[in-house]
Amino acid sequence: MKASEAVIDIFKEWNIAHVYGYPGDSINHLIEALRTAKDEIKFIQVRQEEVGSLAASAEAKLTNHVGVCLSIGGPGAIHLLNRMYDAREDGAPLVVITGQVSHDLVGTENFQEVNLERMFDDVAIFNRRVTSPELVQPLLKQAFKEAYTQKGVAVLSIPDDVFSQTVKKDKLRSIVHSNYRLFPDKEDVKQAAMLLQQSRKPVILAGKGAIPAREELEKFAEKIAAPVVVSLRGKGVLPDEHPNNLGNLGQIGTKPAYEAMAETDLLILIGTAFPYREFLPDDVSAIQIDIDPSKIGKWYPVDVGLVGSSKEILARFNEQLFYAENRSFLEACQENMANWWKHLDGIVADKEALQGPQVIHQLQAFVEDDAILSVDVGNVTSWSARFFRMTNQQFVISSWLATMGCGLPGAISVKLTQPEKQVWAICGDGGFSMVMQDFLTAVKYQLPITVLVLNNEKIGMIKYEQELIGNIPYQTDIEPMNYAAFADICGGKGYSATTQDELQSALAASKEDQLPTIIDVEIEDRAPLPGKIEWNQAKGYSKHVWEKLVEREGELDMPSLKTVLKRLF
Secondary structure, three states, X not given: OEHHHXXXXXXXXXXXXXXXXXXXXXXXXXXXXXXXXXXOOEEEEOOOHHHHHHHHHHHHHHHOOOEEXXXXXXXXXXXXXXXXXXXXXXXXXXXXXXXXXXXXXXXXXXXXXXXXXXXXXXXXXXXXXXXXXXXXXXXXXXXXXXXXXXXXXXXXXXXXXXXXXXXXXXXXXXXXXXXOOOOOOHHHHHHHHHHHHHOOOEEEEEOHHHHHHHHHXXXXXXXXXXXXXXXXXXXXXXXXXXXXXXXXXXXXXXXXXXXXXHHOOEEEEEOOOOOOHHHOOOOOXXXXXXXXHHHOOOOOOOOEEEEOOHHHHHHHHHHHOOOOOOOHHHHHHHHHHHHHHHHHHHHHOOOOOOOHHHHHHHHHOOOOOOOXXXXXXXXXXXXXXXXXXXXXXXXXXXOOOOOOOOHHHHXXXXXXXXXXXXXXXXXXXXXXXXXXXXXXXXXXXXXXXEEEXXXXXXXXXXXXXXXXXXXXXXXXXXXXXXXXXXXXXXXXXXXXXOOHHHHHHHHHHHHHOOOOEEEEEEOOOOOOOOOOOOHHHHOOOOHHHXXXXXXXXXXXXXXXXXXXXXXXX
């Protein structure tokens, strides 16, 4: 068989359903092999390679299975690079196959030749150039294993002439990858249990790694009387309105989460690598649970590190720990959170305004309980994290790299992977316009997704960042665009909304559409303020803007956690 056919065989062994990419000269033989296998493996032709790698990354994040994308060498491979970093930073297993000039021309500075091994060296945990057809199978098998086991990006650069050559079936390596269990040392568990029993004000910070342990986390938090704060990637680990949930932490977070962190005497980090040290306590005891030993103590000086599955470790604690009798701190945090919900209710109750919070609030009523939302980067991230109250939905996001333009590609890959689910892309006009050409990809493959574009004709978050440091906003305006008309021209369905009533009608109509849909919502300006405004953040604003923002946010309409605690302790 040809080397290109051997690649397809390995795809099948790994149960690869989709390969994202763009055809081109240095992968033509592989594209032909994909054509003959189209009934088993679907090649998704994107309109730009960058979207292909971001879609593959989003698929890997959603499924925890290996995503695959491919491109020609040279310019195509360069387009992949940014989104490969997105996969690396968020720990998404990704296999990338790129073409290359014929192997006898490598190093001659030939047309479209780029030193791909050097270019990919930083982003990839496995990075090889295939020098003979016999190496295609063993190296590709190794690439899949490395991507899957290390949760990173594996790259194989294959000269086009290699794909067309004949090879025998490789017998040297198999696709078998062993599953294993880690559990921490007994003494570490004992020390952690002691800290948990002694604490009067414990706070849990839960990330993506805690999501598989949702039931165990809920029992653990209740048993030790701890509020749960979540990272952005941990949103959904508990329903947002769960009694123990204080919401997100950081610039996108809530005031109760911020204040709980300031009061805690024990920080419990579960499956998170939350990097923003300024939002964590200054000097308290800490326990960290993580499956990756290298993450222990990396972002916070912990007293005890427990390496293993959060599900198993929390289950063990739930068996061993006593029920905490003193629940005053948790009750104070719950009262604080109840005040926060009233605060948010007051913001979205404005029926005249059409701002980010009102849009997300309206969206809530039309999102199914098991829907998947692909959220872009920018103000929409803040508004979605703060105002969308998750029950059993899932977010797909670009977390660590925070790369704009991730909303639409994520929604495309999600719908391909889970066609039975309702899928939304929540985008700002800045992020969406970076990749809007690939709305055509959704049309081509008849993917009934809904893209909600919050359109203020600005790169909104950057505008407010410039104001925050005392600068006059510059080059943050975006040229007006009718995204609803664009959807219609592409062969999808478009709706425009300039009022809350129009938005409600568009959301209701989009639920019935079987076409890719864009809802273009014209929103008013609103600052993406953090849940707790610090003076050193606010002083960059002009006095007029600052007073306006405080009045709008109503930061003074709810008591602080300290005030609540004084009544209970």
